[in-house]
Amino acid sequence: MADAGGGTKRTLEGDVKAAPDPKARKRQEAVCCPIVYGSIAFWLGRKADEFNTHKWTLFIRGPHGEDLKYFVEKVVFKLHPSFAQPVREITEPPFEVSEKGWGEFEAHVRVHFRDPSERPVEFSHVVKLYDGTTPQTASTPVVSENYDEIVFTEPKETFHRLLMAERTAAPATNPLNEHFTAFDDAPEVETLLKAGEYVKGQLNAVKDAIARLDHQIGLARQLEQSRAAQEHAAQQQAAQAQQERAARAQRAAQAQRAAQGH
Secondary structure (H helix, E strand, O other): OEOOOOOEEEOOOOOEEEOOOOOOEOOOOEEEEEEEEEEEEEEOOOOOOOOOOEEEEEEEEOOOOEOHHHOEEEEEEEOOOOOOOOEEEEOOOOEEEEEEEOOOEEEEEEEEEOOOOOOOEEEEEEEOOOOOOOOOOOOOOEEEEEEEEEEEEOOEHHHHHHHHOOOOEOOOOOOOHHHOOOOOOHHHHHHHHHHHHHHHHHHHHHHHHHHHHHHHHHHHHHHHHHHHHHHHHHHHHHHHHHHHHHHHHHHHHHHHHHHHHO
16 A cells, blocks of 8 residues: 555555656656547427427547547537527537537637646537538438647656556437537548658658767867877976976086086
């Protein structure tokens, strides 16, 4: 069990292990989480109230019905200010908001993640009620969806485990499933994998270049230090030689004066 300090973990055998660092990150790792956001609108027919001509749903979902709760903490939808309580906070799947209205408008969506240190993602979406091409029918909705991918670069190890955990499918009883667009993300995933390998290769190449440069700088410094030491030794030898010449000249002068005195 963990002690009060949270620094170590003691097993039954008595050995002590360091507790995992909650701030540790998965270096050189990137996890891609695909999402779909959009809206779906049903015309309520000719007998509908003029201010409630459509019933629409604004949502964020998994491309294949995945439950996004494995990495999404909550989703905040900001609707047109004419709606009662225009800001809606959804903390459990399905992450969606349904209302009735008569006009199209731009909504704003803010996605918060289960790791609060990850910055929320924001995007906007126009809730479309009309496609402008076919007559409206109560059984055929107007669907407007966008496929996107959220990439977590070097996530915390604890969050990384959540991202890599098994992703469960949403309940098949969701009445909107049959109207959703089928997205095939295999080409995009393959492209991302290739891009990841390319980036990793480029990073390794840069690291190798930096290592070579550091080695060359080290050799240059050693060469400079050796040259400086040689220059210092040469200066010392020159100074010593000059002192010896001066001493010989002084002894010669003294000898000459002594000879002249005799």
